[in-house]
Amino acid sequence: xxxxxxxxxxxxxxxxxxxxxxxxxxxxxxxxxxxxxxxxxxxxxxxxxxxxxxxxxxxxxxxxxxxxxxxxxxxxxxxxxxxxxxxxxxxxxxxxxxxxxxxxxxxxxxxxxxxxxxxxxxxxxxxxxxxxxxxxxxxxxxxxxxxxxxxxxxx
Amino acid sequence: xxxxxxxxxxxxxxxxxxxxxxxxxxxxxxxxxxxxxxxxxxxxxxxxxxxxxxxxxxxxxxxxxxxxxxxxxxxxxxxxxxxxxxxxxxxxxxxxxxxxxxxxxxxxxxxxxxxxxx
Numbered sequence: 001x002x003x004x005x006x007x008x009x010x011x012x013x014x015x016x017x018x019x020x021x022x023x024x025x026x027x028x029x030x031x032x033x034x035x036x037x038x039x040x041x042x043x044x045x046x047x048x049x050x051x052x053x054x055x056x057x058x059x060x061x062x063x064x065x066x067x068x069x070x071x072x073x074x075x076x077x078x079x080x081x082x083x084x085x086x087x088x089x090x091x092x093x094x095x096x097x098x099x100x101x102x103x104x105x106x107x108x109x110x111x112x113x114x115x116x117x118x119x120x121x122x123x124x125x126x127x128x129x130x131x132x133x134x135x136x137x138x139x140x141x142x143x144x145x146x147x148x149x150x151x152x153x154x155x
Numbered sequence: 156x157x158x159x160x161x162x163x164x165x166x167x168x169x170x171x172x173x174x175x176x177x178x179x180x181x182x183x184x185x186x187x188x189x190x191x192x193x194x195x196x197x198x199x200x201x202x203x204x205x206x207x208x209x210x211x212x213x214x215x216x217x218x219x220x221x222x223x224x225x226x227x228x229x230x231x232x233x234x235x236x237x238x239x240x241x242x243x244x245x246x247x248x249x250x251x252x253x254x255x256x257x258x259x260x261x262x263x264x265x266x267x268x269x270x271x272x273x
Contacts, residue, residue: 062222
């Protein structure tokens with residue numbers, strides 16, 4: 001990890017740090033808050049729709065809502081709007097499930113020129129794959145520990 | 156109903172702010188940030204604190220990617236409750252299947268309908 005840096009590299013680092021643009025953290029956070037919040041607001045409206053017309057409960061409405069939001073993400077990604085929202089909102093559009101959908105859908109659209117099997121099929125989860133990997137693996141570990149503790153009567 | 160919209164907005168927004176701080180302050184890539192948030196969601200789900208958050212904030216808790224980790228854990232635990240240790244593996248996608256299946260289906264439809272830009 002700790003590689004010896006030559007004096008030139010150290011000098012370069014200093015210059016780089018001096019000229020590196022300061023990220024407007026507070027401004028970005030406010031943007032992320034409002035865009036992310038708005039996406040969740042739309043999600044809430046969609047969940048109420050499912051709760052009133054299809055008799056889902058607060059807990060189970062999450063599933064159809066997520067699917068619907070990903071459908072919206074497909075339209076916005078296809079028309080090139082989601083990219084623009086993303087440039088403005090940063091994490092505000094990446095953290096909601098629509099960001100996950102966007103990463104899958106944009107990869108699918110982008111690689112269709114390479115064919116449907118090797119292009120679309122092979123690259124669809126290029127970006128979202130890590131989310132699935134770490135989600136599934138951490139969930140496995142957490143659930144395994146909890147189940148073992150329950151079996152042994154610790155909790 | 157109105158307070159639910161308010162809390163969905165606030166809690167959902169705050170989770171996105173956490174993501175933005177990971178981007179800007181800790182200089183993580185979007186991939187690292189999303190993966191970390193999913194792991195956090197799984198751990199919160201394991202402690203049983205994510206479900207109350209969903210009751211409180213509705214879509215503010217179910218829409219951010221953290222809920223993906225939570226529902227994976229809940230699916231695994233539910234199945235483990237009925238079938239023992241094997242359930243941890245088989246129940247994983249019991250609850251959260253819609254996110255991935257929707258992404259696959261709409262991803263493919265998207266690829267059929269739209270042409271890449273730029």
